Every structure is written in C-alpha cells, then in structure tokens.
Amino acid sequence: MAAVERIRRIGVMGGTFDPIHHGHLVAASEVQAYFDLDEVIFVPTGQPWQKSDRKVSPAEDRYLMTVIATASNPRFSVSRVDIDRPGPTYTIDTLRDLSRLYPDAELFFITGADALAQILTWRDVDETFKLAQFVGCTRPGTEALELPLDQLPMDRITLLEVPALAISSTECRARVAKGNPTWYLVPDGIVQYIAKRELYTNR
Numbered sequence: 001m002a003a004v005e006r007i008r009r010i011g012v013m014g015g016t017f018d019p020i021h022h023g024h025l026v027a028a029s030e031v032q033a034y035f036d037l038d039e040v041i042f043v044p045t046g047q048p049w050q051k052s053d054r055k056v057s058p059a060e061d062r063y064l065m066t067v068i069a070t071a072s073n074p075r076f077s078v079s080r081v082d083i084d085r086p087g088p089t090y091t092i093d094t095l096r097d098l099s100r101l102y103p104d105a106e107l108f109f110i111t112g113a114d115a116l117a118q119i120l121t122w123r124d125v126d127e128t129f130k131l132a133q134f135v136g137c138t139r140p141g142t143e144a145l146e147l148p149l150d151q152l153p154m155d156r157i158t159l160l161e162v163p164a165l166a167i168s169s170t171e172c173r174a175r176v177a178k179g180n181p182t183w184y185l186v187p188d189g190i191v192q193y194i195a196k197r198e199l200y201t202n203r
C-alpha cells in the first residue's frame with residue numbers, strides 16, 4: 001500500500017528583526033515543536049508601515065541578520081518575499097505569496113501577544129485569517145494587554161505559552177547605542193554583524 005503523504009505544515013515568522021534576537025528564535029522553535037511543523041520560514045518585513053514613525057535599518061541588513069541567526073537550525077529558513085515586494089508590508093500579501101510558492105501547504109503565522117493584540121488594525125484582516133492558522137505566543141511585559149477575543153476568529157488562533165524571554169529589538173538597539181553588551185540576548189553572529197556594520201550607534 002502506498003504511504004499517505006502528510007500535508008506540509010509551514011510556520012511563518014514575520015518580523016522587522018531589527019535586530020533578530022533570542023525571543024524570536026525561541027518562539028519560532030516552540031511553535032515548530034508544538035505543531036510539528038516541517039519548517040519555519042522567517043520573513044523580514046520590507047516596509048513595516050506601523051513602524052513608519054521610527055528609523056528602521058536597511059532591509060538587506062535585517063535580512064542578512066535573519067539568515068545568520070537561523071542558519072544553525074535545519075528547520076529554519078528565510079524568505080525575501082516581503083523585502084522584494086515594493087510598498088508597505090501587509091501580511092495578506094506575505095501569505096498570498098507563500099501560498100503561491102507552497103500551494104499544498106498549511107500555513108501557521110506566528111506572532112507575539114503584542115502583535116496579536118493589534119491584529120484588527122492590519123490590512124484586510126478577515127481575508128488574512130483565511131490564509132493561515134495564527135499562533136499568538138506569550139511575551140513578557142504584555143500580560144496586561146487585552147486581546148479583543150470577542151472580535152477575533154478564535155477557531156483560527158492558538159495562544160501558546162513559550163519560555164519567557166524579556167528581550168526586545170528596542171532594548172537591543174538601546175544597549176548598542178549606550179555601548180552596553182548584547183551578548184546572549186542575540187546570537188553571537190548578530191553581535192558581530194551589528195559591530196561590523198556599525199548599526200544602532202547613533203539612535
């Protein structure tokens with residue numbers, strides 16, 4: 001009897017990753033294991049429209065840092081779909097592009113609790129929910145955030161507790177700007193990349 005092929009299950013970890021840190025990596029790893037995902041694709045944003053009030057590092061730097069940080073995990077990969085698409089980054093476009101690239105796969109979009117709390121402000125959110133399952137990971141400092149549970153399609157969302165790592169890209173950038181270390185908050189290669197490219201020194 002021929003073996004039944006399982007539908008490919010792909011996690012999609014979207015983020016600005018300026019810089020990528022261990023909070024992102026642990027969340028993605030936990031979701032991969034919990035949902036038995038075949039892979040997790042990290043998707044750095046092109047133009048994160050809800051962060052247009054701040055300076056964001058060049059997309060190629062954020063892309064390369066994401067490649068460096070994920071290289072050691074055979075289940076992690078990085079996609080350029082958002083940084084190669086002109087204009088503001090909307091998850092509806094991310095998921096449409098990935099659905100075209102992986103037509104037979106089931107997609108799981110991974111977010112932190114803070115991003116999930118804001119999700120009703122996203123472009124075409126009703127349509128977005130149809131294209132993937134959503135996973136909302138716990139994140140330290142966001143416990144008081146109220147999810148608009150009665151307005152969210154909870155049959156499309158799983159809330160997952162992940163090990164608490166109180167790390168943010170904002171804190172990493174601020175540390176670099178003040179000359180404080182980021183060792184062990186971000187992967188070693190990211191500490192070195194930030195220094196080599198002199199990122200975050202004058203913010």
Ligand SMILES: Nc1ncnc2c1ncn2[C@@H]1O[C@H](COP(=O)(O)OP(=O)(O)OP(=O)(O)O)[C@@H](O)[C@H]1O
Binds near residue numbers: 014015018022023167
């Ligand atoms: N420590 C963490 N634990 C769990 N999820 C996280 C953590 N940090 C970020 N995330 C989630 O990862 C995704 C991408 O986050 P992003 O790249 O904006 O990092 P950030 O640390 O929130 O950045 P910034 O401080 O610049 O806003 C978001 O869904 C966010 O909620």
Ligand SMILES: O=C(O)c1ccc[n+]([C@@H]2O[C@H](COP(=O)([O-])O)[C@@H](O)[C@H]2O)c1
Binds near residue numbers: 015016050
């Ligand atoms: O689709 C939208 O309108 C939308 C608005 C804000 C954020 N997102 C996505 O949410 C993910 C995390 O974004 P951020 O800004 O917290 O790094 C990333 O993949 C973004 O493209 C998407």
